[in-house]
Amino acid sequence: MRLDFLEPLYKEAGPYASVYLDTSRDSAIEDPDAAIALRWRHLRDDLIAEGADPDSLAAVTGTVGDDAAVPGVHGQALFTAHGKLVLQGELPLPPAQDTAHFGPLPDALPLVVQHAPEIPYLAVRVHYTGRHSMEAEGTVRVDAEAGVWPVARVAPTGRLHEEVPVAQWLQTAERLADYVDSFAHRSGAETLVLAGDVWATGILANRLPKHLRGRLTTVEAGATPLPGRALLEDQLEAVFTGRMAAHDHVLLASFLAQQARGGASAEGLAATVSALQRGQVKALFLNNHPESPLRLWVGPQPEHIALTENDLRAYGVQTPRQERADAALTRALVGTGAELVLVPEERVKLHEGIGVLLRYADPAPST
Structure with missing residues (x-):
């Protein structure tokens, strides 16, 4: 794993405040903003006890919980130096426990661990529930999204969406196969994860070039994707758990x-x-x-x-x-x-x- 994303952090001289905080706003939390504020107050006390300066505390306070647009469970990693926010990382999962440290070196490894295994992938979901015939009524809906797992949980990229009549699926699948191949090449995807109706996905899979079929993993479609989260998030977790890039x-x-x-x-x-x-x-x-x-x-x-x-x-x-x-x-x-x-x-x-x-x-x- 390359660590270039940490370079801005070390361009600043310490001491650093390093904060890892659960900022989830899932439905299980009655008042998430109040919960986040309370957790931050406890961490703030820890930083004060370690000698953190008021400017560093203010820099963290102004950033804690500003990821309200990210749905579901997640967290923040925040690093300040001399009263300036030098690095902010969105955590795909909440930290095992909220922590705060003030010292000459930043506590950066937990952020790196949350980036692992850093696998570039392309996810494609083909949604169709009708009769398996080119003469059937209805439409086939296709979503595709490239990402790097697991950071893509909380930082999904732009998503392709296309909807076509079933009667046009053969011709459209041919064109989409070319697009998927180009998309995978541009994004450096090492895995293509394909989900959806067996009949509709089979037509698309059979039109993919041979080199891409060798990187293909098919999964169940599962629930409708949650807005603001990675396409096929649960399926990707099952595919990539325990795997190295x-x-x-x-x-x-x-x-x-x-x-x-x-x-x-x-x-x-x-x-x-x-x-x-x-x-x-x-x-x-x-x-x-x-x-x-x-x-x-x-x-x-x-x-x-x-x-x-x-x-x-x-x-x-x-x-x-x-x-x-x-x-x-x-x-x-x-x-x-x-x-x-x-x-x-x-x-x-x-x-x-x-x-x-x-x-x-x-x-x-x-x-």
Whole structure:
């Protein structure tokens, strides 16, 4: 997963206020705005206790809950520095618990986790409930939408909508198949998810080019899509749960291949930190453990990261400090242009939960 979307965050110097808040407005909440305001007051107290300045508090207050147009369950991730909102992320799901932190580094990894697995897809829903005959009355309705899962839950893109008489479905399906192919190519979709009436979707599927049929997954149509949410949201969740993006698969396969032949890879925290210090990391692989209390020593630059204070002072850092390991690692990845791949432990259990694919291998020691 590329982390470019975090770059604006690290262009600002800390300290940062990092806030994760449930801002759902689903029907189960009687007065969602009051509930959001109450949760924010509790988090505000936490920030004050950690030394947050009034301007940073005001910047968050002015933004909390301003996503009222997003329906259903979701959340906000807000980051401020020196009284300015530097990054706002809409969370596809509410955070496991509301949190707020004020400190020299932003608490950015939970936002990254909510972006994973970041799979580009194209969803197509064909709605038809009539008689399976080209002579039947009625219409076939088609909706199509490209997105990146799971962020598309709360940030759906423009949607194609077309409705045609059943008698014209054969000809229209031919044209739509070409459009779907072009749409998938433009959006970089690695999966096409097709839902709807078996007869009507079958006609469309059979007209898709062969290369796109190889990426096709058919699902039940389910309920009518909720306005403002991703098309086929529930079906997409079932399709993509536990799945990695194709790009991340390639990186993981390369890591495992390098590991098997003792090449440009490393495992464990010490080796990872050493590689980040040298800007040597192409991709970092993580068995995510958000409960980990692990801390690392950091300095003012992204590559200023070490296991001990003395290690960092040896690099010339005059004022090292300890920070959460996940915050330090995330800043180092963004600052050195490395990627992050979240790997379920059941797929690959990494030593100390971490490993790296290197841009180059260290030269072999001379004999």
